[in-house]
Amino acid sequence: MQLHKHWWKILSILLLTYTVIAGFLIEVPDLPIIRQSIRNLFFHVCMWFTMIILFTVSMVYSIRYLRNFRPSDDAVASEASHTGLLFGFLGLFTGMLWANFTWGKAWTNDPQLNGAAVSMLVYLAYRVLRNSLDEVHKRAKVAAVYNIFAYVILIIFLFILPRMAEGSLHPGKGGDESMTVKGLDDRMRLVFYPAILGWILLGTWILSIRLRIRRIRERLQEH
Amino acid sequence: MIKEIRYLILKDMMLEWKQKYAINGILLYILSTIFLCSLAFEGLLEPDTWNALFWVVLLFAAVNAVSKSFVQEAPGRQLYYYSLARPEAVILAKIIYNILMMLLLSLLFYLIFTLFLGNFVKNPVLFFLAVITGSTGLAALFTMISAIASRTNNNSALMAILGFPVILPLLLLMIKTSRAAIHHMSWEGSGLWLLSMGGLIIIIITLSTLLFPYLWRE
Numbered sequence: 001m002q003l004h005k006h007w008w009k010i011l012s013i014l015l016l017t018y019t020v021i022a023g024f025l026i027e028v029p030d031l032p033i034i035r036q037s038i039r040n041l042f043f044h045v046c047m048w049f050t051m052i053i054l055f056t057v058s059m060v061y062s063i064r065y066l067r068n069f070r071p072s073d074d075a076v077a078s079e080a081s082h083t084g085l086l087f088g089f090l091g092l093f094t095g096m097l098w099a100n101f102t103w104g105k106a107w108t109n110d111p112q113l114n115g116a117a118v119s120m121l122v123y124l125a126y127r128v129l130r131n132s133l134d135e136v137h138k139r140a141k142v143a144a145v146y147n148i149f150a151y152v153i154l155i156i157f158l159f160i161l162p163r164m165a166e167g168s169l170h171p172g173k174g175g176d177e178s179m180t181v182k183g184l185d186d187r188m189r190l191v192f193y194p195a196i197l198g199w200i201l202l203g204t205w206i207l208s209i210r211l212r213i214r215r216i217r218e219r220l221q222e223h
Numbered sequence: 224m225i226k227e228i229r230y231l232i233l234k235d236m237m238l239e240w241k242q243k244y245a246i247n248g249i250l251l252y253i254l255s256t257i258f259l260c261s262l263a264f265e266g267l268l269e270p271d272t273w274n275a276l277f278w279v280v281l282l283f284a285a286v287n288a289v290s291k292s293f294v295q296e297a298p299g300r301q302l303y304y305y306s307l308a309r310p311e312a313v314i315l316a317k318i319i320y321n322i323l324m325m326l327l328l329s330l331l332f333y334l335i336f337t338l339f340l341g342n343f344v345k346n347p348v349l350f351f352l353a354v355i356t357g358s359t360g361l362a363a364l365f366t367m368i369s370a371i372a373s374r375t376n377n378n379s380a381l382m383a384i385l386g387f388p389v390i391l392p393l394l395l396l397m398i399k400t401s402r403a404a405i406h407h408m409s410w411e412g413s414g415l416w417l418l419s420m421g422g423l424i425i426i427i428i429t430l431s432t433l434l435f436p437y438l439w440r441e
Contacts (some may be wrong), residue, residue, distance in 0.1 A: 081327050115392075121388035128384055132375045142374045145434045149367060150389050152430055156423065192409040 009205055015198030021041075022191045029185045040098045042191055046089030046199040048116070054084030054203055055123065059151040060146035060152075060205055074140035076149060078130065079210040085123050087203055092116060115158045122150045227308040231316030232323075238296075239324075245295065246324070249288045253332050256280050261339040270343040270405045278398055281332055282361065282390070283391045286394050288328060289321050289365035290382045293373035305439055311347045314435035318428060325362035329354050349413055350404035357397035363424055364390055367431040370438055396420045 023042040057081035065073040095116070096106040097203060107113065129146055133139035239246055260276055268276075293301070300371040304313060333354055344350045365386055400416045403409075 030440070066434075118388050118391050125384045125388055129371070129375065129381065132377050132381060138374065141437055142371055145437055146371050146385060149434055150369075150385075151432050152426065153392060153423075207427045 008201055012198055012201035012205055016202060019195040019198055020189060023195065026187055026191060028188060037098055037101045038188075040094060041188065042195040044091060044094040044098055045192075046196050047087050047094060049196050050199045051084045051087040051091060051119070051174045052079045053200055054087060054207065055119070055151060055154075057207075058084060059147055062147040062151075063141060065144045066148075069083045069137070069140075071136070071140065074144065075211060075214055076207075077144060080207055081123050081126055081147070081213060083203055083210060085120065085127075085200075086206070088116070088123070089118050092120070103182040118157060119154055122154055126150065224312055227312035228316045228319065229301065231304070231308060231312060231321050235316065245291060249284060249299070249328060250331070252287055253280075253284050253328070253371075254335060256283070257332075257335050257339050264340070268340060271402065273340060273343050274398065274401055274405055275342070276399070277336060278357070278394060279328060280336075281358070282394065284328065284332060285361040285365055286359065286382055286386060288324060289326065289362060290369050290379060292317050292321060292366055292369045294378055305364070310436040310439050311432050313439070314366070314370065314431050315428075317370075318363050318431060321362040321366045322359050323359040324409070326355065329358035346404040346408065346410075347410050349410060352417060353397055353400040353404060356357055356417055356424070357393070357401075357419075360393045360397070360420060360424045360427070361390065367427065370431075370435060374438060385427060393420065393423055396423070407420045408434045 019042050028036065028038050030036075058077045061073045061077040061080065064070070064089050065077060095113070099104045099108065126143065126147060130139055130143045133142060257280065262279065264272065264276065308316075365382070368386040368389070369378075369382060370386060372378045375381055396416050396419060400413050400420070403411075403413050403416075
């Protein structure tokens with residue numbers, strides 16, 4: 001990967017600084033119940049986007065590994081899933097804070113929440129599977145197979161099943177359009193879109209640092 | 224290919240018939256779990272609890288029945304099969320065999336379950352369809368998971384860890400369909416659920432056939 005250039009890291013810092021400052025200072029529409037907690041949109045929702053993108057990266061590199069068995073592809077798959085889990089937990093945490101404020105409970109049996117919980121479980125299981133195999137090539141191969149298998153089922157679950165459920169507390173799923181992309185306030189869009197890009201860039205940055213740490217560790221073990 | 228699959232299925236059936244302890248073990252497991260539930264849930268059973276219990280116990284029976292798929296035979300003999308048949312044939316034969324076994328088991332399970340815990344179903348045809356598609360799905364998915372888990376040293380624990388998150392979409396659909404069958408006679412919406420279950424099963428089988436060749440090639 002051509003990740004050693006610096007401009008996108010600077011862009012990430014700038015975008016996230018803008019997100020934090022503007023996210024807390026701009027005027028937001030004062031909706032009932034949600035009130036000022038609507039600012040969580042710039043953090044909570046972006047965590048999920050970043051997580052899904054990192055899991056997708058992990059799956060793509062698993063496919064690449066199965067095509068030509070390069071250890072570096074397996075390294076990316078493993079570290080991307082790890083970084084994705086980090087963002088998943090942050091998304092869960094920010095979501096629970098938000099849910100506690102608006103719905104009165106930190107955890108509800110919402111299809112969206114179940115989807116989040118299942119994706120966490122899948123990738124935690126992926127880690128357990130990796131740890132239970134000692135031989136490097138076997139581990140890479142078996143983990144890649146599970147990664148692809150689980151990812152496809154997970155995506156089906158995340159994007160199809162919530163739409164079949166009776167209704168969701170999440171906006172935009174139960175026919176309420178006030179908070180979907182279409183109903184989003186224009187001022188908020190100005191922060192929301194840069195925020196998504198900023199968080200995704202940050203995720204990529206963390207991933208590239210993790211990969212470098214891994215490479216250094218492997219080189220140290222060789223000597 | 225079809226010939227290979229047929230012979231592999233026949234081989235599995237004969238093996239099962241020869242060493243009956245495996246299938247007997249599962250039958251005993253089903254019987255004792257249901258008996259346990261009938262004692263533990265005495266007087267507490269409502270239609271929805273009955274439904275949840277049905278699927279949870281069937282889920283564990285499926286894990287137990289399918290988990291031995293790739294570990295009951297010695298690695299050396301597995302290697303021998305691989306030299307005779309294509310990997311796609313090996314996994315498809317296992318999936319078909321496990322589906323047949325699960326169909327048989329789940330029908331028996333349904334009989335014993337209603338015997339001990341009563342029957343709340345209002346739309347038996349729909350419930351029956353849910354059981355058939357559900358156990359097909361369970362068998363197909365856990366066959367692939369057991370193939371993955373058999374590569375590790377910790378087969379039985381990993382089966383549950385790897386399998387439960389991925390079985391959830393199917394399980395939710397099964398519970399939804401059977402809940403509809405318990406509460407009312409109408410077929411409204413359940414056709415879509417059965418169809419999406421069928422779609423999921425086809426996706427699972429396709430993925431298994433695509434990915435399994437990478438698993439056995441060491």
